[in-house]
Amino acid sequence: MCKPIIDLMDTFESQRPCTLFAFEKMEELLFFFETHIQFLEENTQRFLRAEDVNNVTTDQSGKLVHLFRSAVDNAAEKLKKYISDTESGQPAIKFLKCVQIFNPRRVPVMSHVKEDYASIPGFSDIPQEEFALYTGKVALDAIQRAEQSGGIDIAMF
Numbered sequence: 001m002c003k004p005i006i007d008l009m010d011t012f013e014s015q016r017p018c019t020l021f022a023f024e025k026m027e028e029l030l031f032f033f034e035t036h037i038q039f040l041e042e043n044t045q046r047f048l049r050a051e052d053v054n055n056v057t058t059d060q061s062g063k064l065v066h067l068f069r070s071a072v073d074n075a076a077e078k079l080k081k082y083i084s085d086t087e088s089g090q091p092a093i094k095f096l097k098c099v100q101i102f103n104p105r106r107v108p109v110m111s112h113v114k115e116d117y118a119s120i121p122g123f124s125d126i127p128q129e130e131f132a133l134y135t136g137k138v139a140l141d142a143i144q145r146a147e148q149s150g151g152i153d154i155a156m157f
Contacts, residue, residue, distance in 0.1 A: 004032055020103050023096040026083050033076035040069050094119040104146070107139035 008029045011018055018025065082090050090096070098119045100106045114131045117123045 005029065008032070019096065019099055023083065023093070023100060024103075024106070026079060026096075030076060030079045030083065033072055033079065037069065037072055037076070040065070040072060098123075101135075104139040104142040107135055108143075110135075112136070 008025055011021070011025050081088050083093055085093060098117045101110050101117055101120075111117075112132075112135045114123070114126070114128055
């Protein structure tokens with residue numbers, strides 16, 4: 001259970017800019033917390049049966065399971081609040097959601113209404129025709145080329 005969490009956290013700690021993927025990775029982490037909580041007790045019990053920790057009593061085991069579940073629940077709640085559009089959320093969350101439009105793979109599932117991206121500084125200066133061309137053709141062509149070549153280099157795009 002820890003490896004996917006560590007991998008996602010490493011994304012944010014790398015020396016590479018991750019603004020384009022930040023919101024998506026936070027959603028992925030939240031999804032992981034919410035979907036894996038059901039396997040928490042089983043996985044923790046399996047760990048506690050390992051040879052290295054065979055001196056753990058049933059009472060201690062129950063307390064550890066509860067503590068671990070509480071930590072995951074707490075992390076999920078904090079992350080949910082952090083990525084919400086409410087006042088208690090991250091002030092830049094609208095910006096982080098909006099910049100996903102620059103990732104061609106996200107274009108098909110995002111709004112094609114230019115005004116929805118007002119959180120991006122200077123975006124209102126882009127002509128409507130250029131935005132329509134990007135969402136209707138350029139990004140989709142990039143996705144098709146990526147399927148043929150094996151990936152999109154966001155830095156080059």
